[in-house]
Amino acid sequence: MLSKEKRQLxxxxxxxxxxxxxxxCPRCGGxxxxxxxxxxxPNCDNINSIEDLEAKAEIRPAELKDIEDxxxxxxxxxxxxxxxxxxxxxxxxxxxxxxxxxRELGRKNEG
Numbered sequence: 001m002l003s004k005e006k007r008q009l010x011x012x013x014x015x016x017x018x019x020x021x022x023x024x025c026p027r028c029g030g031x032x033x034x035x036x037x038x039x040x041x042p043n044c045d046n047i048n049s050i051e052d053l054e055a056k057a058e059i060r061p062a063e064l065k066d067i068e069d070x071x072x073x074x075x076x077x078x079x080x081x082x083x084x085x086x087x088x089x090x091x092x093x094x095x096x097x098x099x100x101x102x103r104e105l106g107r108k109n110e111g
Contacts, residue, residue, distance in 0.1 A: 002030070002031070002042060002043070005048075006042045006043070006047075009042060009047065009048070009049065009050070010031070010033060010042055012050060013033055013035050013050070013053060014033070016035070016050070017035070017036075018033050018034060018035035019033065019034040019035070020032075020033055021033065021034055021039065025041035025043070025044055027041065027044045028041060028043050028044050030042070030043050030044070035053055036053075036054075040053065064102060064103075064105065064106045067102060068099060068102055068103075071095060071098055071099055071102070072095075072099075074095075075091070075092065075095040078091055078095075079091065079092065
C-alpha cells in the first residue's frame, strides 16, 4: 500500500499526463505508472517527487544510440524493398529528418 505522500505524488503524475498501468510491478506487486515514456513503480524506483521522476524520464545517450540504430535498420529494410526511386528518396529524407531530430535531442540532453 502506498503512503499518503506517494498517493499524492501518483495523483500529481496522473494530472500531468501520466498513465496508471493495469499490470502490477513485477518486484513488489504495487502499481506501475507510465510518464514521459517511462514506466515506474513509486515504491521500488524510490520516486519521492515530480523532480525525481522528471530526472529519471530523460532519455540517456545509450538509449538514443539504440533508437538511432533501430531507425537505420528500419530504413535499410524499407529501402531494400522499395523499387520506386522517388518514393525511396522521400522515405530516406523522412528517416534522415528523424535521425537529425534524435541527434538534436541528444545534444539538448547533454547541455
